[in-house]
Amino acid sequence: MLQLNNVSFKPQGKLLLDQVSVSVKAGEVYGLLGPNGAGKTTLLKAISGDIKASGSIKFYGKELTQWNRRELAKHLAVLPQASQLTFPFSAREVVALGLTPLSLSKAQANKLIDEKMSATDCCSFADRSYPSLSGGERQRVQLARVLLQLSQASHSPLLLLDEPTSAQDLGQQHNLLTLTQQLAKKEGFGVIAILHDLNQVLRYCDTCCLLDQGQVSAVNSPDKVLSDERIKEHWQYQPQRVILNNGQTALI
Amino acid sequence: MQRSVSICALALASLLIACALLSLVLGAMNLPVYDSLLIVVDDLFGANFSQLEGYQQVVVLELRLPRLLLSIFVGAILAQCGAVAQGLFRNPLADPGIIGVSSGAAVGAILAIVVFPAVWGSWTIPTMAFVGGLLTTLLVYGLAQSKNGTSVLVLLLAGVAISAFAGAAIGFLSYFADDASLRELNVWQMGSLTGASDANLWLAFTTMLLLMIAFQRRAQALNALLLGEPEARHLGIDVEQLKLQMIILTAIGVGVAVSCSGIIGFVGLVVPHLVRLATGPNHHFLLPLSALLGAVLLMGSDLLARLVVQPAELPVGLVTVLLGAPFFLILLIQQRKNWS
Numbered sequence: 001m002l003q004l005n006n007v008s009f010k011p012q013g014k015l016l017l018d019q020v021s022v023s024v025k026a027g028e029v030y031g032l033l034g035p036n037g038a039g040k041t042t043l044l045k046a047i048s049g050d051i052k053a054s055g056s057i058k059f060y061g062k063e064l065t066q067w068n069r070r071e072l073a074k075h076l077a078v079l080p081q082a083s084q085l086t087f088p089f090s091a092r093e094v095v096a097l098g099l100t101p102l103s104l105s106k107a108q109a110n111k112l113i114d115e116k117m118s119a120t121d122c123c124s125f126a127d128r129s130y131p132s133l134s135g136g137e138r139q140r141v142q143l144a145r146v147l148l149q150l151s152q153a154s155h156s157p158l159l160l161l162d163e164p165t166s167a168q169d170l171g172q173q174h175n176l177l178t179l180t181q182q183l184a185k186k187e188g189f190g191v192i193a194i195l196h197d198l199n200q201v202l203r204y205c206d207t208c209c210l211l212d213q214g215q216v217s218a219v220n221s222p223d224k225v226l227s228d229e230r231i232k233e234h235w236q237y238q239p240q241r242v243i244l245n246n247g248q249t250a251l252i
Numbered sequence: 253m254q255r256s257v258s259i260c261a262l263a264l265a266s267l268l269i270a271c272a273l274l275s276l277v278l279g280a281m282n283l284p285v286y287d288s289l290l291i292v293v294d295d296l297f298g299a300n301f302s303q304l305e306g307y308q309q310v311v312v313l314e315l316r317l318p319r320l321l322l323s324i325f326v327g328a329i330l331a332q333c334g335a336v337a338q339g340l341f342r343n344p345l346a347d348p349g350i351i352g353v354s355s356g357a358a359v360g361a362i363l364a365i366v367v368f369p370a371v372w373g374s375w376t377i378p379t380m381a382f383v384g385g386l387l388t389t390l391l392v393y394g395l396a397q398s399k400n401g402t403s404v405l406v407l408l409l410a411g412v413a414i415s416a417f418a419g420a421a422i423g424f425l426s427y428f429a430d431d432a433s434l435r436e437l438n439v440w441q442m443g444s445l446t447g448a449s450d451a452n453l454w455l456a457f458t459t460m461l462l463l464m465i466a467f468q469r470r471a472q473a474l475n476a477l478l479l480g481e482p483e484a485r486h487l488g489i490d491v492e493q494l495k496l497q498m499i500i501l502t503a504i505g506v507g508v509a510v511s512c513s514g515i516i517g518f519v520g521l522v523v524p525h526l527v528r529l530a531t532g533p534n535h536h537f538l539l540p541l542s543a544l545l546g547a548v549l550l551m552g553s554d555l556l557a558r559l560v561v562q563p564a565e566l567p568v569g570l571v572t573v574l575l576g577a578p579f580f581l582i583l584l585i586q587q588r589k590n591w592s
Binding site: 049050076078080084085088090094097101149 | 476478488
């Protein structure tokens with residue numbers, strides 16, 4: 001669904017993305033990882049159109065810049081790391097902002113809002129003011145909003161997650177990543193997520209892309225990418241491996 | 253939510269009517285309510301029901317009615333422009349008066365009065381006020397934009413700088429102005445609704461309607477913009493175009509308001525804030541309710557301005573500043589914790 005070809009970004013002479021070429025399929029959770037300053041967020045911004053990078057970014061075979069804004073919004077959504085929203089919207093009103101690119105009757109809209117809020121476990125604080133919510137609650141509200149935004153997609157939509165678990169506690173992190181995994185498997189979403197926790201990458205991602213200094217250093221399934229040598233090379237850390245009861249590996 | 257919006261709308265509409273009635277009958281000359289109303293009906297339909305004397309008719313039809321209509325139109329314009337500016341800057345302190353846009357518009361208007369009074373006939377002052385307002389908005393917006401959104405500090409300081417500059421420019425122009433212009437300048441600086449003429453009324457009315465329609469059509473986009481610019485863009489909104497449209501429309505609104513009634517401060521700050529407290533920040537409701545409350549507030553302030561020092565009167569701009577400045581301080585105190 002998404003193909004990047006030789007994408008580079010060099011603001012003020014500083015090369016932040018260097019000839020990045022990757023592709024993401026519908027139905028897969030695609031992890032972006034790498035040390036700080038590797039270019040993960042920049043790459044996500046290039047895909048979401050927040051920065052204009054050189055090279056080609058095709059979404060369903062069509063350059064991103066050629067897409068109609070509203071059509072693109074129905075198929076590609078970004079879960080922000082933190083929102084600037086300080087005005088006292090209720091959580092439900094924030095979710096309803098996801099209706100912006102859609103055309104729905106009021107009854108349909110209300111039904112979908114309820115559906116997305118219960119999928120992200122936001123119903124208990126639907127009427128509370130958004131600025132009064134905790135970081136984790138806010139992020140779930142934002143997730144419900146972007147899911148609503150993608151609810152009228154005619155092809156499998158693409159969801160971009162910028163460090164989705166940074167404000168969540170352990171249980172919430174698990175719930176959120178399980179939900180995105182289900183979206184990929186059951187509804188065919190493509191999901192690109194920036195993740196810092198390598199165990200989350202191992203557990204939830206189908207493919208991962210290791211970036212360093214703006215370049216793609218490796219792309220493959222997480223267990224192949226995350227070799228001890230690579231972790232040592234890119235994070236200057238020697239991990240230990242533990243085999244879990246279910247046969248999976250965990251890094252310590 | 254829907255219910256509180258309906259209650260608010262109903263309460264404000266009743267208040268508007270009550271205030272309008274009081275504005276017609278109270279003043280240096282108190283008039284009977286019923287006849288004062290009838291004379292308005294007579295004037296509209298060419299009837300002859302009212303028992304008012306000729307000079308009383310003049311007071312109602314030529315002094316109080318135009319003035320009360322102007323207060324409604326200008327109040328509605330200023331309050332909506334305030335609501336939109338706050339949405340655009342994503343900050344509840346962004347009032348066109350405080351960030352210097354009104355001052356910029358006033359400099360434009362005063363340039364028109366003193367330097368080239370009759371280039372485009374009666375359009376000279378509104379046009380120059382619009383140009384002044386637009387340039388100031390663009391300047392302030394450009395200054396306050398940073399990577400992390402809009403800087404409140406820069407926004408307010410830009411307002412201080414521009415107001416100071418405008419003050420100096422106005423002083424400079426006053427120095428060279430003749431007597432007639434000087435009186436006009438005074439009115440501009442303090443804000444007054446005494447200049448309600450037919451031309452002014454039509455201009456203000458048309459602008460109010462234009463802004464109401466244009467802003468209401470962008471209500472959903474303005475809501476989305478409160479999430480942040482990238483988020484609004486990801487929702488399919490052409491953010492740059494939206495911002496440009498809102499800046500131009502706000503500048504038109506402030507320009508027209510300033511050219512009709514001078515600098516009337518704080519209406520655009522206080523009104524949207526109060527409406528948000530009652531019904532939340534959703535622009536679908538915020539904009540029309542702000543227009544209503546703005547009209548009520550300015551009409552009420554003008555009534556006060558006419559009543560407190562009878563038979564003389566205060567400039568209405570003084571009254572709104574007296575009401576609005578303490579309110580601004582309270583807002584600052586509330587926001588202080590977010591700044592440190």
